[in-house]
Amino acid sequence: MNFQGEFIMSAPTLFNTHVVENQPLPLPAYNLWQDDPLLKCAVMANVTSPHADVALQLDVFGQVAGFELMEHGELANKNKPEFHPFDRYGRRIDDVAFHPSYHALMSAAMQGNVHNYSWQNESQQGAHVIRAALIFMQYQADAGTTCPLTMTHAAIPALRQAKGLPDYWVNKVVHGQYDDRTLPAEHKHGLSIGMGMTEKQGGSDVRRNTTTATKQEDGSYRIVGHKFFFSAPMCDGHLILAQTGAGLGCFLLPRVMPDGTLNEVRIQRLKDKLGDWSNASSEVEFQGATAYLIGEEGKGVRVIIDMVSLTRLDCMIGSSATMRQGLVQAYHHVSNREAFGATLIDQPLMQNVIADLTLECTASLALTMRVARAVDASKTNPKEAALARIATAIGKYWICKRTPAFINEAQECLGGIGYVEENILPRLYRQAPLNSIWEGSGNVQCLDVLRALHKEPESKAALFDLLHSAKGRNACYDNHLQSLLDAFEDTATLEIRSRLITEHTAIAMQGALLLNESDSVMANTFCEARLGKQQGLAFGTLPANAPFLDIIKKGMLSSSNN
Incomplete structure (x- = not known):
């Protein structure tokens, strides 16, 4: 306005200060299966002759996850769940309201069989590996929804041990679809299962x-107490641990009773978490809640x-998926950004960093899918079952530890x-x-490794059979393997050294798996750097003679957009 109050149009300025250049455009949407050579390689290494319909299902879900769900993941995390303990008239409803994107993520995931592929295809070799690939893709779009998806999937072995539990509890997990309505389990199209194990003390x-x-006269149980972490409180049922006269028992606790009333579970608050924002985690009190015994009294830990x-295993998958999406984002940026006269990816030091991250991502995914394969074969192959028991703890410890730094x-x-x-x-x-x-935090995983070594000789045998399978293929690997054997023989201080031993075992497993594949570039570089101690503690410290560009090329997206 001028001094007379009249509006004056701004004159064109000679000082245009907002020219955006040398900034990459956001990473375009891409198919998380079709365009990911690392995922495809890891799956194919652990599934013999996958059917055409399996590849099609992975392709279809990869398209959905990479295009539709990535945006829903952003929205679901920007709009956290809200706790509504009462309705407008003061009735206790213990409701958690989610953003529509959360429901879209859950619906698409269950339609894509992320929660039940393993159980729908139990007779199919590699079912757990294929399911691992599905949740690997879901995790990159949104990690929060994988919490209830993981628990729903993992609940089936426990639920199958129940006596007298209505069949629909298993059937509607194995064959159901997402249904967020507050209804008795019998009347829903599909069911989700949560967990409530830990308490404050x-x-x-x-x-x-x-x-x-x-125990009540009708065979059900009356639950009184609390849970400090009660994951995904809007699930249709939760598996919990509670004390019986014979010790800890495992119980299925429905959210809604058959008559349509809410079970006596009172949500105290939602956890204000560092991450995992799209999903709700809670603290609850059981005020005489009804639950049903799974297995036997006193055998709850064994059941669960x-x-x-x-x-x-899903922790390993999720951490590997987080690495993969981090690598994809980093590579996209450095391929489209210049500094000091050259594109970042063309600069030797950046090549070292991206190559090192690619190595880590590849090795983590290889170990993760090998454990999924062992889980898959464990029903019919005792050796694979033994390997799964110890390798899960080893992989969970190491891969999850590496992810924050990555x-x-x-x-x-x-x-x-x-x-x-x-x-x-x-x-x-x-x-x-x-x-x-x-x-289970890092110490718990390491103690589980020691427990398996001490109490299950077959686990140790299966582990070292895998490690010895790569012997003679790389000198650094052979030297590391011998040092590892010596470390296991020194039992006097095994517990206090268990973190270091678990770490060395995990890296040895990754080296063995890479060496047993046909890619000598990845395998030898990994072994010489990680096992031959030819690099520092930080990423980007591979030896100067490493084939950086060859490694980077193997981890690139296949999409022509990237």
């Missing part, structure tokens, strides 16, 4: 649980162990933009530590 030491279960093993390195590739919430990297960074904590 015990954490991973579940034998300190104080929640009690008292199969579920825990499967969820630990994502931080990917952020550095983007510079300041990698620290800004408009980018996916901060979400990946917040998510990265979760899997090392969930389902």
